[in-house]
Amino acid sequence: MPTPNAHALLSASSAHRWLNCTAAPHFEEQFPDGTSAYAEEGTLAHAICELYARKHFTAITKRKFNAELKKLKAQELFSEEMLKTAEAYVEYLTEKAMGYVSKPHVALEVQVDLSDYIPEGFGTCDCVMIGGDTLHITDYKHGKGVPVSAYENPQMMLYALGALKLYGAVFGEQIKKVSMGICQPRLSDEASEYELAVEDLLAWGKVIQPVAQAAFDGPGEFKPGDHCRFCKGKAQCRARAEYYTAFSKYEDAEIAGKMTAAEFDDWEQADGLGAEVPPILTNLDVATLLTAAAGLAAWYKDLQEYATSALLAGEEIPGYKLVEGRSNRAFTSVDEAVQALVAAGYDEAMIYDRKPKTLSEIEKMLGKKTFAELLSEYVVKPKGKPTLAPATDKREAFIPEAKKDFEDLLNG
Ligand code: SF4
Known part of the structure; x- marks a missing residue:
């Protein structure tokens, strides 16, 4: 196993980004590593989860547990909520362990070698369980902003490949299935899970290996998209700026909700398109633009944040300056x-x-x-305000009163 380098170019956690945009890893090298209170809070919450899991699955003494917990609680970012989320994490692990016919092998904070797939790659699995024909890995996420799905999640699949390699020597052919769970208790009581056969996971590994190599070798290909969200260069990336400012590129954008070609033709006919392009946007145009420009507001906010920090650092952004924002009066005491x-x-x-x-x-x-x-x-839950969402959204469609009355009338 290679010596883990904390600054390895390609990490499993950024795999979603470099698998889509192979230029990102080298492009990001010029930007400083940032840390945020959220990230530090996540690290502390992880440490508490690990300690709780050790208490449950290993032979740690009560005294040692209490001493370690005391140290963690003394940290500035500690909150009581972290104890609850650690309990939820251990509850999930316990449920998974009980799902095995006989007691599984459980290992915590397992460092895995990913270098068969990512040059110099390594990672840490929060928990690995093996029993019968199944290897299960769990990742704890403390964030409550964005739900992280385990479905085809490249970080989890890479960890699973690493765990397979590590335990393959001992468990060999016994492992036929790999399941992955993301436990994000601040967002959901249910963990997000995904399972696939070992052979499918290994086949996926073969597909992504050359992509990882291309991203490692550089310069790679810039490809903006959703994955730009956590890119260190997202505010200053020219490719991303060009994407959001070149509206002509939106002509070929896919419609939200993935219409079939036949549905698209029907809609186009019904919309009266095909002859002349009217000066007014049709609903079809609006649908296309809504889908294609979904990241526009986020990109503009990134640009504003960058310009503000550049001006604060004494740099010039021509035509812009910093002013004092609004403030409210307050009592001194x-x-x-x-x-x-x-x-x-x-x-x-x-x-x-x-x-x-x-x-x-x-x-x-x-x-x-x-x-x-x-x-x-x-407790009551009033109806939420009608909110625009793509047709693929899991929630049921809201039917406006006028349309409902009309449908009731038709249905007698
Ligand atoms: S901002 Fe997006 S397109 Fe630009 S380098 Fe980062 S991931 Fe690639």
């Missing part, structure tokens, strides 16, 4: 201001608003189970 009011004869009841905590805050305080026991009969 709320306590002293209140004391002054009380001293002036005002009743405290006039000064304070007594407000209960929000539903989410109370649920967080009680935990989901107690919350459900005590308060479920008082």
Whole structure:
């Protein structure tokens, strides 16, 4: 196994990006590594998950567990929520382990060699379980912004390949299936899972190996898309800028919801297209543009953030400057201001608003189970505001009242 290099050019976690845009790894080299409070918070939450898993699956003493937990709790970014998410993580692992006919082999924080597929590649699996004919890997995600799906997830598939290589020597031909689970408890009670046969996973590895090599060798091919979101060069990438500013390129864009060719023809006919291009955008044009320009707002925000940081660093962005944003007045000391009011004869009841905590805050305080026991009969979920989504979205379509009345009339 190669010595892991913390700065290996291609990582499994960025595989979604370099598999789509082979130019990204070398392009990103010129930008500094950034760290964020979110990333540091994730690292701490991971460490707590690992400790809880060690308590459950290994012979760590109570004393050692408490001492390590105390150290982790003393960190600035620690929050009580991390203990709950670690419990949820261990609950998931326990469920998986119990799904095996006999007790599986369980290994935590397993470093895997990915160099058969990615030059100099390595990675760490949060948990590997092997029993019967199945190898299962689990990855914990602390983020609550974007749900991460295990379905055809290249990071997970690479980890699975690495785990297969590591345990192949011991378990050999016994392993026929690989399952992968992403546990993201702050976003969902259910882990996202994906399973495939070992031979399919190995075949996928063969397909991506030359792509990884091309990305490693460089210069690669720039290809903007969804995967730009976490690219270090996303604000200054010319290819991405050209993509979002060249609207003529949108002509060939796919329609949201993946229409069949026949449906597309029908719609085109119904829309009266084909003869002259009208000066007004048709609904078909709107659909095409909505799909093609989905990342436009995010790209423009990245550009604004970059320009702001460049100006703050003393650089020039011609035609732009920094100004002071709006700010609201505030008391220098709320306590002293209140004391002054009380001293002036005002009743405290006039000064304070007594407000209960929000539903989410109370649920967080009680935990989901107690919350459900005590308060479920008082919870309603009003209908959400109609929101635009691609036809492929899993949620049921919202039917406007006018259309519903009309359909009710037709159906008698
Ligand atoms: S911003 Fe997108 S297109 Fe540009 S290098 Fe990064 S991943 Fe590739």
